C-alpha cells in the first residue's frame with residue numbers, strides 16, 4: 001500500500017495557494033522523483049507527506065490511513081540543511097540513540113567515523129552531519145524516505161557515497177523513496193519515474 005497525497009492543497013496565507021488538487025503516490029520498493037523549479041512547493045509537499053504539516057485541503061494517506069500521530073513516523077524526511085535538523089547541544093551518539101539507530105553496518109556504509117560520535121553538530125562539517133541525518137532517518141520503523149535536496153550542498157564524492165548507501169538500503173528493505181530535486185539529471189539517474197510539480 002502506498003504513501004499518497006489525495007487532492008492535497010496547501011497555502012501559507014489566505015489568498016496564496018502553493019498547490020491545489022495534488023494527487024501522487026509512492027509504493028514500497030519504488031524510487032520516485034518530484035521535480036520542479038525553485039519555489040514551486042516541493043518542500044511544502046514533502047513536509048506534508050512526512051507529517052510535519054497538515055494539508056489545508058485533501059489528505060495524506062499511508063496504507064489508506066492518516067499518518068500515525070504517535071510513535072516513530074514510518075515516513076522520514078531528510079532535508080537540505082542538516083544543521084537545522086539536529087539539536088545543537090546533543091552529541092551525535094545521543095542523536096542516533098534517540099532514534100534507536102544501532103545499525104553499525106549502515107553507519108559504516110555512510111562513512112560515519114567512530115570518533116565523530118562524541119562531537120556536537122557544530123563540530124562536524126555539513127557533509128559529516130548529513131550522514132548522521134540520513135542514518136537517523138533509516139531506522140527500523142522507516143517504510144518511506146523523503147529526500148528533499150538531500151545532497152545539494154555536498155561535494156560529488158560525498159553525494160555519491162550517500163546516494164549509493166541510500167539506494168542500497170531502499171532496495172534491501174523495500175523502502176519507498178521520494179527524491180525531491182530541481183536537478184532533473186539527478187532524478188533521471190536515480191528514479192523509476194518523475195512527477196513534475198504542477199503549476200497553478
Ligand SMILES: Nc1ncnc2c1ncn2[C@@H]1O[C@H](COP(=O)(O)OP(=O)(O)OP(=O)(O)O)[C@@H](O)[C@H]1O
Nearest residue numbers: 012013018036037038039040041042043044045182
Ligand atoms: N513559512 C512560510 N511562510 C510563507 N510562505 C512560505 C513559507 N515557506 C515557504 N513559503 C513559500 O511557499 C512557496 C513554496 O516554497 P517551497 O519551499 O515549498 O518550494 P520549493 O519548490 O521546495 O523551493 P526550493 O526548490 O527553492 O527549495 C515559496 O513561494 C515560498 O516562498
